[in-house]
Amino acid sequence: MPVAELKDTITFLGTGGARFTIAKQLLASGGAWMNLGGVQILMDPGPGSLVYAIKHSCDPTKLNAIILSHKHLDHSVDINVMIEAMTEGGWKKRGSVFAPSDAFNNGAVILPYLQGFPQSVEILEEGGGYAVGDVEFTTPVKHIHQVETYGFIFRTPRHRFSWITDTRIFDSLADHYKADLVIINVLSFEKRLPVDHLSLPDAEELIRQIRPKMAILTHFGLTMWRTHPWEAAHKVSDDTGIKVVAARDGMVFDLAEVDRI
Ligand SMILES: [Zn+2]
Numbered sequence: 001m002p003v004a005e006l007k008d009t010i011t012f013l014g015t016g017g018a019r020f021t022i023a024k025q026l027l028a029s030g031g032a033w034m035n036l037g038g039v040q041i042l043m044d045p046g047p048g049s050l051v052y053a054i055k056h057s058c059d060p061t062k063l064n065a066i067i068l069s070h071k072h073l074d075h076s077v078d079i080n081v082m083i084e085a086m087t088e089g090g091w092k093k094r095g096s097v098f099a100p101s102d103a104f105n106n107g108a109v110i111l112p113y114l115q116g117f118p119q120s121v122e123i124l125e126e127g128g129g130y131a132v133g134d135v136e137f138t139t140p141v142k143h144i145h146q147v148e149t150y151g152f153i154f155r156t157p158r159h160r161f162s163w164i165t166d167t168r169i170f171d172s173l174a175d176h177y178k179a180d181l182v183i184i185n186v187l188s189f190e191k192r193l194p195v196d197h198l199s200l201p202d203a204e205e206l207i208r209q210i211r212p213k214m215a216i217l218t219h220f221g222l223t224m225w226r227t228h229p230w231e232a233a234h235k236v237s238d239d240t241g242i243k244v245v246a247a248r249d250g251m252v253f254d255l256a257e258v259d260r261i
Helices: 020-021 049-055 079-086 198-210 220-226 229-240
Strands: 008-010 031-034 039-043 065-067 096-100 122-125 128-132 135-139 153-154 159-163 180-186 212-220 244-246 251-256
Touching: 020 180, 020 244, 049 079, 079 096, 122 128, 180 198, 198 212, 198 229, 212 229, 220 229, 229 244
Parallel strands: 039 065, 065 096, 096 122, 159 180, 180 212, 212 244
Antiparallel strands: 008 031, 008 251, 031 039, 128 135, 135 153, 153 159
C-alpha cells in the first residue's frame, strides 16, 4: 500500500483505571491496541485485554509488540496470555515485549517461562529509544509512581503523539511530552494528594503547558466515571480552547483527525 494510504489508529479496548472501576467493570479495561500503518502494538494489557481485543476484531496472533508502562495489575494482568497469543503458544518466535525491569524480576509479572517466547525482550529505561518496524518510540522520563513507570512519545512515518501514563504531576512533566496529540491517564476528578496519579486539574494544567492540537483523556477511576468523562473533557476544552475528548470503551481513533485541526 502506498504510504499515503496507510493509517494510524488507536483502539481503546478499555478506558477504566484503578481498582474499583476495574473490579466492577464499570468501564472496560485491557489497554489500547495501536495499528500504526500495519505495525500492531498493544499497550498495557490489563484485565480482559484478550477478550476485548477479540471483541473489537483485533487479532493477537498479528501483534508485533506488547508495551508495558508499568506492572500494576490494571495495566499488566493479561500480558502473559497476550505473549502466548502473539507467539502462537511459543511455537512461533515472533514479536517484541517492552517493559520496565521490575516487570521481569523482583516480583515479575511476566512469567519466567514466557520470557523466551518473543523474538526480543527489551527493558524500558529513562531516556530510552526503541523501534518496532518503522514505528519509533521513546520513554523520556521516569514517572513518580509506586513502581517503575514510563510514558511514551510515538513517532510513525505519518504522526507523532505522546502518552502520559500513570504518574504524580511534577514540574518538568509537560516538557517531556510535547506533541500535536497527547493522551493522558486521568484517574481522579479532584486533586487527591498524596496519590501518585493525575487528576482532572492536573490534566488541564498539562494541556495548558503542552498546548497540543488535541488531547484524549482515558484510564478513569471511580470519581471520573461518576462525573462523566465526556462532560469533564468538554469543560477542559472550553477552559483551554484546545480540543479535548474522553476516550470511550471500544473507540477507534484515527490520527488523521489531528491533521484536520
Ligand atoms: Zn499504576
